[in-house]
Amino acid sequence: MSHAAADTKTTITLTIDGQTVEVKNGTTILQAARRVGKKIPTLCYLEKTHPIGSCRVCSVEVAGVDGPVMSCNTPASDGMAITTDSEQLREFRRNMIQFILVNHPLDCPVCERSGECTLQNLTWQMGIKKHDWSTAAHEKKPVVDWGLIRYDQNLCVMCERCVHVCNEVQGINAFRVDGNGYAAKINTQDGKPLDCDFCGQCISVCPVGALSSGMYFSGRSWEMKRTATICPHCAVGCAFEVNTKKGKIVRITSNTALGTNKGNLCARGRFGYEFVHQGERLTAPMIRRGHGFETTDWDTAIAYVAEKLNGYRAAGKNAFAGIGSERATNEDNYLFQKFFRSALGSGNIDNMANMAGHDTAGGLFEAFGDFPMTISFDELKQGNLFVFIGLDGSNENPVVSNHIREAIHGHGAEVALAYSKEAFFLPSPRMKLTYGYAELHEFVVTLAGELAAAIKSGGGIPGGTVIAGDFEKRLEAELGGARAKLDGALNAQAAQLAALIKKKQKPVFLIGQEAQRHPRASAIVRNIVNLAKIAGGKVMVMREYCNSRGVNDMGVAPNVLPGYVKETRQELRAFDDLCTLINNHETKALIITDEDVLRRHADFVKFREAMDKVEFAVVVDQFYSLTAMAADVVLPSCTSFAKEGTFTNIEGRIQKINPAIEPVGNSRTVWRIFADIAKAMGHDFGYRSTADVQAEIAAKVPGYGAIIDGGMADYSGLINGSPALTWVEPASMKKPAPGELVLLPEHNLFVMGIYTDYCPSLRHLVGKHYADFHVEGKPYVDINPADAQALGLNAEDTVLFKSPKREWKGRVRMSGAVKPGSVRIPDEMDQSPSVIMTAGGREIQCHNLLGLMGKEKC
């Protein structure tokens, strides 16, 4: 119970330039004025942060108040009479801009912002031709050691937008106002070179050219064509604008009016486009002749592939196997599976979302058809409590964390982080829980047990499932053992988190890669779903690639047809089946689409063997990847920047992509390639455009009507809505023996497979941001000081890592954030299941649980 607010009216009435306006209590004068179309000039104002109030340009007159009032940070109140324009106001506003123009360099002809500069526009609008004020100018050197961000103090107007957006929206809080008075500038918090996530939000909100991209940039705003499309990287599916000049991408800009991301992007989205025009792109089909490849034209290549595939048809459906793509569009993947199922008569297809880890990530609907694993970002933002499990929110799908910060600043939502090491998140989370990776399942069980206990002693949660029946029995039976595996502190924290969940209710659980790729992911994810049901909450499964969701929706899986219609003639079950089929010489032809399987797959050796054994391998790819090198035919696909289609993001939102450029070289859209091969094999699907494919998907795939106009995929038909709790037996797991270590490859925000290899700026960041990562080619490996001591290791000692894939050296770094019993390495170094670490003459067996398949035999 709280005291009633002084003013409990929910709406207030005021007049703006004589016009009566009714607005919600708490609305600022500026927001009220904008509601009725009044144009009050602003410079520092940003919708997504609290009012800054530095520019003083948005002044208005309020009846009864002597002097101008800033409309951006003054709440409207009942009965107020506002004047938004007068000679006096114009004079004041002009003066504010004139203050900025004191010594502002007239670099407009060479300034990147020219043409889209707020200062330029306001100066023009206000008709400022000259001013009398001056002070001595001292030219400052631009800051160039801030990674991808360049800061020119001479151009800076000190509006503080960058400071606020970095803190409130991005949660990094990298900047501050350094100094007083006229000499003040924007600086990093510690004055050292910028070490941030390089999301570039600061560039996007800079009203002038003070903050700009440090990337090579050629073009001015009026020369550029802007095409709205969807980011090709992670599964958040941020919308952005591709700026092209003369058919080439020159930059990516955000637009607050587009998509669900409100102008927020991460480093990958904003800077990860350079791969598109790299010289290493595949531009023509290639056919293996002897030991090398020969470039050829499409007709020849299509005919060759069609002939070879037709030749294997007699060997039956197991003669074929295919891997679809988490990066290709729904249309591409739909065609890929249609090609397999109708032209080749084989359902032996799968995708890396299902294969790379275990048996749940892709098949979540298959496994949990009783629970909506989709939650829209709008719904997410209403959340009161966000529980991250196995999720490093600043490295995985970072824009989701921006949405969560909106909920934190908007209505005081809280965050609890559970991760295998101390993870970073700002504003400070309510709780940080660190579990040992091998005990993640036990942690989740303990959390469920604590929640059950809290409910037993203090009443149930409205809207939550009552714990009963078999689940209750199993939970009771397992709880003691699970608790015993956790240390006392984590047990106590689990109880605290359960109490927090009970108090806040309706939590949103966010499941990260670490949980999805755990050997016991099925049981872990299932129990998180149980937790959500008990607490009346929701679950969001974080996915790695732009179409990780769509590839399964489109039925690029052995056990489901498009729209999760059960495939009863199930053939392939998992990756190991595929390898087995190939090794048994049953599979003759392997077709891989837009996936560098050899690079991504943990079991590099096994898959490499399989690729060598298969008679005919077709790889559709954008680059001459490790996988492409092992192919017999390589067909060049175009990037998402050059094609039409749709991606389905983690919300289940189907979003249209639009071509901003022509395909590079002779690269083509994936669906067209397979339609052409099918036609050459005698199956003419008859599509003339992407719209034709979409029409077919809309008609044939349950829940995908929205593919025509965009919108959320409708999974309601797939979900039976049962509130029942289900116990899933955890898979058996090889655990490190005493003296052995858990190896945890760490994800890096700037690493996105082969794309990073061909994005010089991002590659630079991998080195720059983790400058200490790559010194002398020896990346740091993080070990708990206690383990290091037991192994006789000191900081900076060199250790040798050896796996069937490679051999490399790392340097020891002590980190208290790392749980004892584990060693963390950069994931681009090695993801093999088993690695030998040689330290001080001793060989230590390290088990990569993260990359291991769900089944030990693999």
Add this chain to the structure above:
Amino acid sequence: MKVLFSSWQDVIVDNRGKPRDAWDDAKVKLPETYDGARKMTAFMGWGGVVILDEPFDIVEMAANYVKALQKSSCAKCFPCRVGTKVMEDIFARIVAGKGTAGDLAQLEGLCETISRNSKCGIGQLGPGPIVDSFKYFKKEYQEYVLGKKRGPGYFYPNKTTAPCTAACPTGMDIPLYIEQIKEGDFAGSLATIRTASPMACSLGRACFHPCENNCRRENVERSLAICKLKRFAWDYEDLHAVDKPGNPNRHTRPEKAAVIGAGPSGLSAAYYLLLQGFHVTIFEKLPTPGGAAWTGIPHYRIPKDVMMREVKYIEDLGGEIKYNVHFGKDETFASLRAKGFKAFFVATGGDLSKAMGVEGEDKNYQGVYGGIAALKEIVDFTIKDAVPNASAKIPTLAKPKKVLVVGGGNTAMDCVRSWIRLGCKDVNIVYRRTKKELPADPHEVHESEDEGVNYCFMLAPTKLVADGSGKVVGLECQKMEMGPPDESGRRKPVPVPGSEHLVEGDMVISAIGQDCDIFFLKEVPDVKTTKWKTIITNEETFQTAVPDIFAGGDVVSGPLNLVTAVGHARRAAQSMGQFLRGETVGISDEQRMEKVIATIGVYDKNEKVPMPGGWPRQEMPICDRQDKIGSFKEVELGYSLEAAVDEAGRCMRCYVVGMACVPEGASK
């Protein structure tokens, strides 16, 4: 006060050209000297210009004032950041004899634009005295512009403050920490608070917040919830997984300092000494820390488990607390000096309940308590499970049928509200004046009435009455009535003869104030004390007549409040640091200016602030009524994040600059 000229708060007093004995009085009040020795001849600030006497140079002073504005400008709004710089440059020209008439016109325009449009007091109020100087000292400016005059180079000490800051005994930068909350930088906000006080938890819950009584937002609609926002900043750190700032100077110096008393003053002094690198040991008589904040403030206002974490932070920074050491008995100055302690901070507080001075008080009747002793027992009782360090001997609290608490201050409030929570149905305040005169926080009075406390006004105790077994049965009281007005026009209550009657009660608590127990000073007779048994120190440095002994808090001020005690400690720790490093013990010019500014006063409750009202203060949510009666759960629940940010948004950042003219020049 007689001054040569004043435009302070738009009241013009111009005595120029008049013989000194014909000078008119100005309402403004200022010290005549800057530091007790050097003459202060002029003051420039938010209210205008005051010229106390010759010699002065208004143009040079204005130039320096603008320079100070530019230096204080936080750079967070365009007009102040750039405008005061442009002004500074023009003034530099004028003072150098290179100014023009056009410069003066431009300055006037700039003053108008800057003051009308700036974000905070620096820009809004800073140009005010400059405009006054143009208006009333035209001749002086013309002399400069005509090249007839150059600046004499006087000394212009100045200080940036704010009404709230100036009213805070710790001098906390309140607008900054509020702004940091507004901007979502909660860790930064707490760091700002900690530069003035490490006790954000206790102060944010139980400060009497003079800042809020000096808040300019009150002139618009209602003062800011400054105190509760402080609590928010601390709670945020406490409730979230935040790495608290460490102590980079931890034990980097060899000197050892002893702090006597682990109350708010002692803990604060320890904190600031630790940050300077010294080794600090706190000697505490009780088994628990917090002093009066622990024993005197009940659990429902400051939960002791929460306060424990506040104290632990000071230990984490390198401080050591030795409990159950009764200074003067278990240790002495001599014994600690022998152990190598080089400086002492005496912060023993005032924990002896004052006697009511009524008949029967010396008889040790059962059921009669001193206010502080009674509260301490309650605290021990209520926290026995929560805090491991609490007194091992848990008292068995008497369950009285009817409680009489004599007094009307905050201690009396704490007593009655505590016994309500213990389940007593008949709890009474006996106070000799009316409700209007109650010295307690009105909010506390309101809450206590809500909880069912009965007030007996205009009643003065005369005698404790006991039964044959020595158990108290009541209090003989006299009715009071308002007497005739005295010389000052105030009416005092006087007893009504023959109105003595028995007010029944089986527990009587005397909560009319406390005394200090300073018996341990016998050992150091040079340390001067007052007749009220408080220690006399240098007012600026808190050093006593014995150089290695410093003192602060209630033992210096007499029982007062938390925040004054913390303010003493902050200053004393600075002095002790100087002493321990072998430097001269003294205060800075800025700190001297604090005193000058305190005399003139920053807050003007009659000022008309050009700001629209209607932004209501965020109320603090409180616990359910059933939790207030019969339980010691914390009553105030703390702000939610959005409430705190919204409340912080109301702050107008009323920073101002005050500047003195000292013709004799800076101290060497």
